[in-house]
Amino acid sequence: MARPEAPAxxxxxxxxxxVTRRFNGFTAVRDLSLxxxxxxxxxxxxPSGSGKTTTVRMxxxxxxxxxxxxxxxxxxxxxxxxxxxxxxxxxxxxxxxYPDLTARENVGFVAALYGYSWFGRESRIxxxxxxxxxxxxxxxxxxxxxxxxxxxxELACAIVHDPQVLFIDEPTAGIDxxxxxxxxDELREMRDQGRTLLVTTQYVGEAEYCDEVALxxxxxxxxxxTPEALRQHVYGGDVLEIDTDRAVxxxxxxxxxxxxxxxxxxxxxxxxxxPEAGPATPRLMDAxxxxxxxxxxxxxxxxxxxxxxxxxxxxRRREREKDxxxxxxxxxxxxxxxx
Amino acid sequence: xxxxxxxxxxxxxxxxxxxxxxxxxxPGVLLSLIVGPFLIMAIFGIGYTGHRAPxxxxxxxxxxxxxxREPEFYADLAPGRLDVVGVxxxxxxxxxxxxxxxxxxxxxxxxxxxxxLREGEQTEIAVAWNQVDPVYDQLxxxxxxxxxxxxxxxxxxxxxxxxxxxxxxxxxxxVENVSPEVLAKPTTAVTQNVAPTPPSVVNFFAPAVLALVxxxxxxxxxxxxxxxxxxxxxxxxxxxxxxxxxxVLIGKYLAYALLSLAVTVIVGAxxxxxxxxxxxxxxxxxxxIVLLLTFAxxxxxxxxxxxxxxxxxAVQLSMLVLLASVFFSGFVLPVQDFIGPVQYLAYALPVTHxxxxxxxxxxxxxxxxxxxxxxxxxxxxxxxxxxxxRLRRVLGAAR
Numbered sequence: 234m235a236r237p238e239a240p241a242x243x244x245x246x247x248x249x250x251x252v253t254r255r256f257n258g259f260t261a262v263r264d265l266s267l268x269x270x271x272x273x274x275x276x277x278x279x280p281s282g283s284g285k286t287t288t289v290r291m292x293x294x295x296x297x298x299x300x301x302x303x304x305x306x307x308x309x310x311x312x313x314x315x316x317x318x319x320x321x322x323x324x325x326x327x328x329x330x331y332p333d334l335t336a337r338e339n340v341g342f343v344a345a346l347y348g349y350s351w352f353g354r355e356s357r358i359x360x361x362x363x364x365x366x367x368x369x370x371x372x373x374x375x376x377x378x379x380x381x382x383x384x385x386x387e388l389a390c391a392i393v394h395d396p397q398v399l400f401i402d403e404p405t406a407g408i409d410x411x412x413x414x415x416x417x418d419e420l421r422e423m424r425d426q427g428r429t430l431l432v433t434t435q436y437v438g439e440a441e442y443c444d445e446v447a448l449x450x451x452x453x454x455x456x457x458x459t460p461e462a463l464r465q466h467v468y469g470g471d472v473l474e475i476d477t478d479r480a481v482x483x484x485x486x487x488x489x490x491x492x493x494x495x496x497x498x499x500x501x502x503x504x505x506x507x508p509e510a511g512p513a514t515p516r517l518m519d520a521x522x523x524x525x526x527x528x529x530x531x532x533x534x535x536x537x538x539x540x541x542x543x544x545x546x547x548x549r550r551r552e553r554e555k556d557x558x559x560x561x562x563x564x565x566x567x568x569x570x571x572x
Numbered sequence: 573x574x575x576x577x578x579x580x581x582x583x584x585x586x587x588x589x590x591x592x593x594x595x596x597x598x599p600g601v602l603l604s605l606i607v608g609p610f611l612i613m614a615i616f617g618i619g620y621t622g623h624r625a626p627x628x629x630x631x632x633x634x635x636x637x638x639x640x641r642e643p644e645f646y647a648d649l650a651p652g653r654l655d656v657v658g659v660x661x662x663x664x665x666x667x668x669x670x671x672x673x674x675x676x677x678x679x680x681x682x683x684x685x686x687x688x689l690r691e692g693e694q695t696e697i698a699v700a701w702n703q704v705d706p707v708y709d710q711l712x713x714x715x716x717x718x719x720x721x722x723x724x725x726x727x728x729x730x731x732x733x734x735x736x737x738x739x740x741x742x743x744x745x746x747v748e749n750v751s752p753e754v755l756a757k758p759t760t761a762v763t764q765n766v767a768p769t770p771p772s773v774v775n776f777f778a779p780a781v782l783a784l785v786x787x788x789x790x791x792x793x794x795x796x797x798x799x800x801x802x803x804x805x806x807x808x809x810x811x812x813x814x815x816x817x818x819x820v821l822i823g824k825y826l827a828y829a830l831l832s833l834a835v836t837v838i839v840g841a842x843x844x845x846x847x848x849x850x851x852x853x854x855x856x857x858x859x860x861i862v863l864l865l866t867f868a869x870x871x872x873x874x875x876x877x878x879x880x881x882x883x884x885x886a887v888q889l890s891m892l893v894l895l896a897s898v899f900f901s902g903f904v905l906p907v908q909d910f911i912g913p914v915q916y917l918a919y920a921l922p923v924t925h926x927x928x929x930x931x932x933x934x935x936x937x938x939x940x941x942x943x944x945x946x947x948x949x950x951x952x953x954x955x956x957x958x959x960x961x962r963l964r965r966v967l968g969a970a971r
Contacts, residue, residue: 295811318814329805346813390809 244307246271246398246429247292252301254287261287263452265301269431269445274424276443277433278542284452285433286326289400292431293323306398319347322396324387326403326433332376336367339375340389347394354393361393365419381412388419399423401432405439417442437542448545455549464536467544469493471510473517474534475503478527485524486517504534600885616899619914624906626655627676627701627715632663634683646679649722653715670702670766673940677701677712679719682759694757697723700764704935705906709771713763720761727758769850769935778849779934780903783926785839786862787869788894790832794873795886797824802966803882810967817964821956825870832866852937861929861939864948868922871955878962897923922951 245268254262262284269275277285290296291303294310303310308317330339340361344354362368365385370378375386384404391399401420405413413436421442424430432443440446440460448456448463456463465471470493480500487495491513494506507513510533518528536544631646633639640646643656654677660666663680670678680698682688688695697720701712769775801807810820840858843849851858872893880886898904900918907918918924925944932939939945 290808293808293812295808315814318812321812323808323812325805325808327805329809331806343809343813346809346815348814 244304245269246306247275247431248302248304249288249292250302252288252291252298252303254284254291254296255299261452262291262298265449265454267447267454267457269429271429272424272427273444274420274430274432274442276440276446277431277449278435278437278440278443278446278538279449280435282451283449285435285449286402287452288449289323289402289431289433293321293400319394320397322391322394322399322401324391324399324401324404326406328383328387330375330383330387330390333374335372335374336362336378336382336386336389337371339386340393343390344393349394357393357395361389364392364422365389366415381408384408384412385416385419388416392423397428399428399430399432401430403433403435405434405436413439437538440538440541448542450546450549453549456545460538463538463541463545467536467541468506470506470508471513472534472536473505473507473510473514473531475505475517475521475531476529477501477503477521478529481521481524481526485526486520489513489516489520491516501529600881615914615917619900619910619917620905621909621911623909624711625908626653627712628674629654629656629677629679630666630669630675631656631659632666632678632680633659633661634663634681635661637681637683639681646719649726650715650719653718667700667766670700673702676703677715679716695759696762697759698764699761700766702766704767704769704771704931705776706771706773709765712765716761716763720757720759723759724757767935768852768937774847775849775935776931778843778847779930780901780927782836782840782843782862783865783923783930784894784897784901784903786832786836786865787872787897787921787923787926788890789835790828790866790869791873791876791893792887792890793831794824794828794870795876795880795890796883797828798874798877798963799880799883799886802878807967817960817967820967821874821960821963824874825867825956828870828873829863829866832870833862836862836866849934851934853933853939857933857939858930861926861933861945861948864945864952865922865926865930868926868948868952868955871952871959872922874959875955875962878959878966893921897921900924902927919947920951922948925951 247269248267250266252262252265253260265284265288267275277288279285287296291298292305292310294313297311305313306317306320308314313321331342334342337358340358341354344357344361345351349357358371359368362371365388367382367385367389370382375383378386384406388401388404391401404416404420408416417439420430420432424444440463443460446456446458446460446463447454456466458466478501481497481503483495483497483503486492486503486505491507492505493508496504498504505513505517507517514531518531521528629646631643633641641659643659646659647654647656657675663678666675666678669675678698678700680700682695682697684695699716699719701709703709703712765771801810840862844851873890876886876889876893880889896917900907900910900914901921901924902918903923907915907924910918925941925948928941929939929944929948932941
């Protein structure tokens with residue numbers, strides 16, 4: 234999947250350019266630049282304290298950047314007018330609904346905040362609650378809902394006014410895996426309806442649900458690309474995992490022209506990095522057969538996003554250490570070719 | 573079994589430790605818990621003089637009466653209890669001032685004191701006041717009794733000094749048939765309270781209780797409303813949503829005004845129809861005062877809500893407002909009995925003006941302290957502006 238980009242001449246829905254935010258000398262976000270085209274999900278992924286929420290708050294206009302520029306739908310978030318605000322939704326990280334109101338009343342309150350009167354909002358409330366599968370729980374008090382249902386209720390509140398851009402902060406935090414999948418399904422459905430979503434998560438594995446992923450660590454953007462491209466960045470190409478019928482010398486295939494790297498985690502297992510898995514597979518099998526080694530299985534290896542993230546963070550740290558030691562030029566950012 | 577008990581103990585001590593840590597990590601809370609009530613008591617102790625202001629009195633001495641016309645003479649009859657501001661012959665004008673609450677007491681000296689004594693009759697001295705406060709009513713009675721007693725003693729003393737010859741000195745020709753009672757009490761007071769409603773504890777305190785309940789309800793309800801939203805992240809929704817600070821604030825004002833008014837109407841109806849408390853000026857003026865008091869009280873609560881850093885802190889501040897209101901608003905003791913600076917504190921409380929003006933509307937039939945109505949509105953307006961500015965700051969704080 235190619236990295237999504239705004240068509241030439243079309244302004245991206247969300248754009249950050251060299252954005253930095255400091256709090257009393259502590260830099261929460263450093264020189265962040267990225268763009269999100271219309272109808273895409275950008276996943277802002279990183280561990281706790283990596284600057285995700287700070288970024289979302291700057292994007293929603295509740296926090297002023299120390300430096301840099303932000304545009305959302307072509308407007309500076311610090312000067313959002315009512316019209317722009319009506320097209321934006323924000324789902325905060327913490328449960329921020331009214332526990333003593335029912336699910337329907339909570340959604341109704343938010344709908345009223347967005348200007349929908351009592352007469353016109355009932356159908357919207359119903360639609361929003363149905364999207365998150367909470368219509369049957371509409372008359373239950375928010376405090377009596379489970380954690381997952383509360384997050385879904387917040388999502389219903391966020392979409393009740395039919396926003397075009399959604400900033401969703403940690404929608405799956407503390408939610409069981411089944412519900413996380415269901416929430417991501419809902420987010421992707423919204424994307425399919427043409428909405429633009431910026432979603433933060435600390436679950437690196439959720440990167441695969443996004444069209445584009447921005448990896449943040451210690452306030453810095455360490456990677457920005459499609460999930461597939463990020464996987465490739467880690468190894469520099471496709472990775473093949475080969476199981477053989479006998480122990481094999483890695484050098485046996487290291488000489489095959491397109492092989493970039495060979496690792497041997499076990500005597501009968503090879504991890505081979507090639508530019509493209511498709512054409513390389515038959516050639517590697519031939520090379521092994523010529524050396525009398527039978528191939529039991531060969532398949533493309535999909536490194537988990539946890540591995541990808543860990544690898545990228547470690548690379549970044551090494552680059553910074555090099556920088557600190559003064560033996561390198563400015564660090565090359567992995568996959569960060571955003572504006 | 574022993575293990576279960578041990579687990580319970582561990583659980584209990586864990587909560588104990590947590591709660592204590594929370595308290596001690598908020599020195600402001602601790603300070604307001606301990607120092608707040610003491611501070612109020614200290615202000616009360618220092619501020620309350622214990623000295624009742626003397627009754628502002630005007631003496632009416634009719635033309636032709638032989639009684640003295642020097643204010644000092646009458647002031648000396650009840651030292652410390654009467655502040656004689658004038659001696660006049662114009663009874664109608666003095667009565668007008670009494671009804672307008674410009675003076676507290678009117679003493680009308682008799683025209684024919686000597687003639688009545690000669691006829692062996694007591695001389696009646698008419699005394700009138702205008703009090704709906706039962707305590708002040710009693711004090712007025714005491715002051716008058718003291719004055720008459722002193723007057724009688726003075727007459728007897730002068731007579732005795734002149735060998736019971738009251739004749740030449742005060743009363744003209746000799747009196748032969750004066751009874752011992754008249755000799756002992758040459759004068760007697762005929763008193764009248766011209767207040768539109770007779771002083772009664774229930775009547776007097778009903779408007780005060782109504783005002784205090786209304787203020788406390790409004791302050792407590794609103795003090796908690798905004799602090800919850802600030803602490804739970806709901807403010808973030810307001811920051812992003814297309815709503816302005818004034819919309820949020822007016823929404824809050826309306827919601828809690830309705831709640832407060834509903835409770836006030838119920839309490840007021842119980843007072844009027846259950847206890848028979850009058851509303852002499854009618855329901856509309858009373859409602860006007862209640863609305864103004866609600867407006868000002870909601871401002872106090874919302875301001876607390878916007879400055880408190882926790883729900884506990886908000887409750888404490890509300891309690892301090894209640895405590896100050898009970899002590900300084902005139903609910904228990906008259907505001908005038910406090911020293912000047914403490915009176916300013918009293919007048920900064922909406923309930924002080926609410927009590928006074930509601931009493932006027934309900935028990936006197938008209939507002940005479942219009943400055944208090946204005947001040948109540950002023951407090952409400954200032955608090956609205958302060959809360960609006962504070963809310964704008966809170967909503968835009970992160971910016």
